Structure formats: structure tokens, C-alpha cells
Amino acid sequence: MNKEEIFALITKHAGEVIPRLEQHDFQWTDSLRALGANSIDRSEIVMMTLEVMELDIPLAETIRAENIGELAALLHSKSVGAQA
Amino acid sequence: MNVFAGTASVDVEKLAMHRGLDMTRFSNLLMKEKTVALPYEDPITFGVNAAKPLIDALSPEEKDRIEVVITCTESAFDFGKSMSTYFHSLLGLNRNCRLFELKNACYSGIAGLQTAINFILSGVSPGAKVLLIATDISRFMVEEGGEGLTEDWSFFEPSSGAGAVAALISEIPHVFQVDVGASGYYGYEVMDTCRPAPDKEAGDADLSLLSYLDCCEKAFLEYQKRVEGADLSATFGYLAMHTPFGGMVKGAHRNIMRKIAKARPAEIEADFDRRVQPSLNYCQRVGNIMGASTLMAIASAIDHGDFGTSQRIGCFSYGSGCCSEFFSGVAGQEGQSRLRAQNIKQHLDRRYELTMEEYDELLVTNNTVKFGTRNVVLDAEFIPQARTAHGKPTLFLKEIKEFHREYDWVS
Incomplete structure (x- = not known):
């Protein structure tokens, strides 16, 4: 899975957890926190993506990621590491 | 065992609105009320008020067999002197007794429980009992003329409660029989939440939540390794977990059910209502009582569950910093009857509900008892309704005299 696919996965799950974000035009620099996701919501989005x-x-x-783009990059590097 | 959750409470939703928090996602935190410690209440008054009915029910001979008093807390007011010494004195226990205090954030209560059980199992003093008191409070304070509330409070303030759980541990378990050796523990160093200075709580709510979720899974997997045939879905009639707020438990349950039990969302939701919700009822009304939280969740599960036939309860404790443990025990009809006789629900109902004005006034008044207070006489006229809320003798802090705390019973 490449970074773009992981980004799409995160934003799809964000829309499922917070329905009002379903139609949101997500940017790589968007922060889930700034979009109104609380800590429970954010953990849920991460868990669904990892699954x-x-x-x-x-x-x-995953705490180090400051925005959705960084989270996608971090998960991507972990998945590459896991395959190696 | 018994729970004492103070004499005053606030409605958490009213508080969140009063603070102007974002209410749109508030309901999924699953919080209703929280206990607020008044200036004349401290970890000792909470602990004694919880333990008193248990001690009063003992014969003098039984009482004399209490040979260890373990206080589990992160709210102590002295770095050296243990709060067990106050409990020992106020409850009139035998002097041939070990007195000490134990800290590991919210894990302290279970660390104390396991320490007590190991003392009983060692058989070194047959017939001896341990008095376990897990007691924690949070006091929020503002300096007069100061900056007021900082943003850091938004997470902690609505969820931080105050309360104590007392339990007698002996070789004859009446309420809850812990499964010997059935424990999976998991810990590592992480800076999630802490109390780095007197009267200060700090932390990273996200990191703490994620660490809790990781530990819940890893501790259960270790339990499963040690207990042959253990199955997350089938082995436990109920689950009782450390509850900083209900939403965190819901997230952890969902995570382990999805990853370990491979359950589907609808199944997980039904399982939560059936096996987890009974343990949350008290926590949702008291708030996070840290070291005492897992023990209160166990009490809530036993009070609210169906124990017509004995049930195994899967328990999970997490303390920031961090250490965690998944363990289990069995409760039956006798345990439920004994616990219900303590009337914990009625006790919670009787607390005086503070108005937002009274609550805000309290944040200033709390300065009179801040850490290191050497001399003060507490104002018995402050929120007088709380002092008689329970309609029975209740212990309150009367005075701090040269650092020594003096108490009296008020009825």
C-alpha cells in the first residue's frame, strides 16, 4: 500500500467515525484534532486503518504524527519496515 | 469491600458547558457526574469513611487480625509519612501491624490488591487480614487574581473525580475470589500523564489513551499465555476495567474484541452493553478516582450484574507511566448480597450537587489546603449541606496543626 492509498484509508475512516467529515475535502496538512476529532475518535481512526x-x-x-499526511507517511514507513 | 465517593458532586455536562467545551462529541466520553473533594475532605476522610463500615462489622478478635494496612494513592500529602498510619489510628487497629503506602498512578490499587493477596497466600500468618485502602482525589485550584483556567484543563477537569475503595483481604473471600496466578502484566516507561509537582496534573491525553489501548491488548495476551484455555469472549461473564472515563473503556473493549476475538461491530456493541456497562455505572457518576478506579469498577460490576450463578470477572488496570495488569476473579450471590448491603448507589444519590458558582468558589478556597500547608483550621460553614448529606457520622478534616492532620466525626 502506498502513501496515497493509506491517506485515502485514513480519510475514509475519519468520515465513518465523524459523519460530518464524509464530504470534507481532506488535505495532507489537515489535522484530525483541528477537524474536531477528540482523542477517542483519533484512536479509532488509527485502529481501523491499522486493521x-x-x-x-x-x-x-503513532502519536508523533502532527497531521494526516504525517500519519500516512508514518504508517507507510512502518508497513515497509514490517515487510522487509 | 465498600466505596465512599464524597459528599458533593457536579453534573459533568453542566460543567463542560460552563467551561465552553465543544459539546458535539462530548456524549461519547460517557461521563455523567463527578465527585468533588471539598476543602475539609482529603484522601484520609475518603478512605476512613469507606473502611469504617467494614471494620465496624468485625468482631474484636477479627479486627485484631488485621496485620497489614496498605494505602494505594497518588494523592498523598507527605513524602515520608504513610497515610496508613492515619488509617490505623482513626480505625483503632492493633499495633502489631504493617503500615505502608504504595504508588504507581492508577495502577496502585491493583498493585496493592496483588501485594495483599500474596501476603495471604504465603501462609506466613494464618488467619491474618489485610486492610486495603485505595484513595485518590484531584483538587483544581486557581490563584486569586491569576490567569484562571488554562486549556490543559479541558480534558482533566470534567473527568477527574475523588473517591476511595476499601477492602478486607483474607483467606476466606466473601465478595470476590481472585484467581490465583491468573495475571498478565505489562509495563514500560512512557511520559503520558503524571503529577510532576504538588497539586499539578500534567499529561498528554492522546498518548495516555493509546498507551492504555496497547497495554490492554498486551496484558490480556500475557494472561491468555498463562491461563490455559482463556478466551476473551467466553471466559468472563463481566469485564471491569480502569475507567478514566467511560469512552476510554469503550474504545479499549472495541479494540481487543476486534483484534483478539475477531468480533464484528454489532456484536461488539451488544457485548459492551452486556459485559462492560455494569462495571461503568459508578465510575460514570464519580469520575476518575485513579488508584481506586479498577476496584470501583469491580464493585460496580458485582452490584449491577446478574450473579444468580457465579461469574468470572476479567479485570484490567492501567497506571500511567506505565504499568498494567489483566487478572480475574469470581463473584457469586453471596458477594453481591454483601456488597449491595453497603448501599453504594444510595450513597452516590445522597451527595450534594454543587452549583457552578459554588464549584468555582471552591477552586479558590482549595488554596487553603494546598500541598505543604502547615497550619489551618477548616471552615465548617463552607457548603454546610455537604457535611450532613449522608445522614450518618462522616469523617471530615478539622485542622492541620504543625503539619499533623486532625479529624472529627460529623453527623
Whole structure:
């Protein structure tokens, strides 16, 4: 899965967790927090994404991502690492 | 065991609106009320008021067999002197007794429980009992003329409660029989939430939530490794977990059910209502009582569940910093009857509900009892309705005299 696909996955899950974001035009620099996702919502979005990616990493490691683009990049680097 | 959750509370939704928090996603935090510690209440008054009915029900001979008092807390007011010494004195216990205090954020209560159980199982003093008191409070304060509330409070303020759970641990378990050796523990160093200075709580709510979720999964997997045939869906009639707020437990349950039990969303929702909700009822009305939270969740599960036939309860404790444990025990009809006799629900109903004006006034008054207070006489006229809320003798802090705390019973 490339970074763009992971980004699409995160934004799809964001729309599922917070229905009013379904039609939102997501940017790579968008922050889930700024879009109104609380900590429970954000963890849910990350967990759903990891499940589809079949990636098993500590959730606490995803805390470093400041926006959706960074989160996609971080999950991508972890998935590449996991395959290697 | 027994729960004491103070004499005053606030409605959390009213508080959140009063603070102007974003209400659109507030309901999924699953919080209703929280106990507020008044200036004349401290971790000792909470603990004694929780333990008193248990001690009063013992014969003098049984009472003399309490050989250990363990206080589990992150709210102590002294770095050296243990709060167990106050409990020992105020409850009139035998002097041939070990007294100590234990800290590991919200894990302290379960660390204390396991320590107590290991003392009983060691068989070194047959017939001895341990008095376990998990007691924690949070006090928010503003300096007069200060900057007021900072943004950091938005998460902690509505969820931080105050309360204590007391339990007698002996070789004859009446309420809850812990499964010997059935424990999966998991810990590592992480800077999620902490109390880095007196009267200050700090933290990263996101990191704490994620660490809790990670630990819940890893601790259960370790439990499963040690307990042959353990199955997340089938082994436990109920689940009782550390509850900073209900929404966190819901997230953790969803995560482990999805990953470990491979359950579908509708199934997970039904399972949550059936196996988890009973444990949340008290936590939703008291707030996060840190070290005492998992024990209160167990009490809530036993009070609200169906124990017509004995049920195994899967328990999870998480303390920031961090350490966590998944363990289990069994409760039956006798345990439920004994616990219900403590009337915990009625106790919560009787707390005085503070208005927002009274609550804000309290944030200033709290300065009179800040950490390190050497001398003060507490104002018994402050929120007088709370002092008689329970209609029975209740212990309150009367005075701090040269750092020593003095208490009296008010009825």
C-alpha cells in the first residue's frame, strides 16, 4: 500500500467515525484534532486503518504524527519496515 | 469491600458547558457526574469513611487480625509519612501491624490488591487480614487574581473525580475470589500523564489513551499465555476495567474484541452493553478516582450484574507511566448480597450537587489546603449541606496543626 492509498484509508475512516467529515475535502496538512476529532475518535481512526493494513504496531508510536499526511507517511514507513 | 465517593458532586455536562467545551462529541466520553473533594475532605476522610463500615462489622478478635494496612494513592500529602498510619489510628487497629503506602498512578490499587493477596497466600500468618485502602482525589485550584483556567484543563477537569475503595483481604473471600496466578502484566516507561509537582496534573491525553489501548491488548495476551484455555469472549461473564472515563473503556473493549476475538461491530456493541456497562455505572457518576478506579469498577460490576450463578470477572488496570495488569476473579450471590448491603448507589444519590458558582468558589478556597500547608483550621460553614448529606457520622478534616492532620466525626 502506498502513501496515497493509506491517506485515502485514513480519510475514509475519519468520515465513518465523524459523519460530518464524509464530504470534507481532506488535505495532507489537515489535522484530525483541528477537524474536531477528540482523542477517542483519533484512536479509532488509527485502529481501523491499522486493521485494514494488517499492521500490528504499538498505537503509542503513532502519536508523533502532527497531521494526516504525517500519519500516512508514518504508517507507510512502518508497513515497509514490517515487510522487509 | 465498600466505596465512599464524597459528599458533593457536579453534573459533568453542566460543567463542560460552563467551561465552553465543544459539546458535539462530548456524549461519547460517557461521563455523567463527578465527585468533588471539598476543602475539609482529603484522601484520609475518603478512605476512613469507606473502611469504617467494614471494620465496624468485625468482631474484636477479627479486627485484631488485621496485620497489614496498605494505602494505594497518588494523592498523598507527605513524602515520608504513610497515610496508613492515619488509617490505623482513626480505625483503632492493633499495633502489631504493617503500615505502608504504595504508588504507581492508577495502577496502585491493583498493585496493592496483588501485594495483599500474596501476603495471604504465603501462609506466613494464618488467619491474618489485610486492610486495603485505595484513595485518590484531584483538587483544581486557581490563584486569586491569576490567569484562571488554562486549556490543559479541558480534558482533566470534567473527568477527574475523588473517591476511595476499601477492602478486607483474607483467606476466606466473601465478595470476590481472585484467581490465583491468573495475571498478565505489562509495563514500560512512557511520559503520558503524571503529577510532576504538588497539586499539578500534567499529561498528554492522546498518548495516555493509546498507551492504555496497547497495554490492554498486551496484558490480556500475557494472561491468555498463562491461563490455559482463556478466551476473551467466553471466559468472563463481566469485564471491569480502569475507567478514566467511560469512552476510554469503550474504545479499549472495541479494540481487543476486534483484534483478539475477531468480533464484528454489532456484536461488539451488544457485548459492551452486556459485559462492560455494569462495571461503568459508578465510575460514570464519580469520575476518575485513579488508584481506586479498577476496584470501583469491580464493585460496580458485582452490584449491577446478574450473579444468580457465579461469574468470572476479567479485570484490567492501567497506571500511567506505565504499568498494567489483566487478572480475574469470581463473584457469586453471596458477594453481591454483601456488597449491595453497603448501599453504594444510595450513597452516590445522597451527595450534594454543587452549583457552578459554588464549584468555582471552591477552586479558590482549595488554596487553603494546598500541598505543604502547615497550619489551618477548616471552615465548617463552607457548603454546610455537604457535611450532613449522608445522614450518618462522616469523617471530615478539622485542622492541620504543625503539619499533623486532625479529624472529627460529623453527623
